[in-house]
Amino acid sequence: MTYDEFYNNLGSNTGNRDLETYLLALLNLVEQARKQSLSADLLSNLLVDAFISEPKKFNIEWLKIIEAPDEKGFINSKTSSPSGGEYDYTVAVIKFQIAELHKMKGKQLDDEYKYFGIDSETGNRWYNFDPDSILECGMRCYLDHGDNENNHHEFEVSWKTLGNLLEMGRIYE
Structure with a gap:
């Protein structure tokens, strides 16, 4: 699957x-x-299936997370996880974003101009607040920062790709 095909999917x-x-x-x-x-096909399936799959129960401990995970800290660390630091990084990104959104309910998320960008109470910047826009902008960031010729090549992914996609989607206008 190429970058363009993944984006269109x-x-x-x-x-x-x-x-x-x-x-x-x-x-x-x-x-x-x-x-x-993680392959491009599996990533695509995960992203699509999340629209209809059973959500995990929110864990109040996640509210202690106040900073976006540092990819390098996870990728370079020794981990006992069978999927490695890239998987752990992606899970940390997802939990961070869940915690941030949970904290902004009834506050920043009620701002009618939020799509111009808002800061969470922990000082993290957000531009996208729904699955469509976070995925669209995350993938647009991949496409816009590569060369156009590269967009027709195979989209090589790893577990890190999902974490990066979500984080780029959060901050990319």
């Missing part, structure tokens, strides 16, 4: 779910797929 499989619920469902699916190598 995202737009054709959307649902109607708030971002926090979507991410809780995605986390549940990611945890089930933990031992698998």
Whole structure:
């Protein structure tokens, strides 16, 4: 699957779910797929299935998370996880974003101008607040920062790709 094909596939499989619920469902699916190598097809399936899959129960401990995970800290660390630091990084990104959205309910998320960008109470910047826009903008960031010729090549992914996609989607306008 090329970058362009992956991007086009995202737009054709959307649902109607708030971002926090979507991410809780995605986390549940990611945890089930933990031992698998992440391919573009599996990533696409996870992102699509999260629109209709059962969400994981929110864990109040996640509210202690106040900073976006540092990819390098996870990738370079020794880990006992069978999927490695890249998987752990992605799970940390998902939990961070869930916690942030949970904290912003009834506050920043009620701002009618939020799509111009808002800061969470922990000082993290957000531009996208629904599954469609976070996935669209995350993938647009991949496409816009590569060369156009590269977009027609195979989209090589790893577990880190999912974490990066979500984080780029959060901050990319």
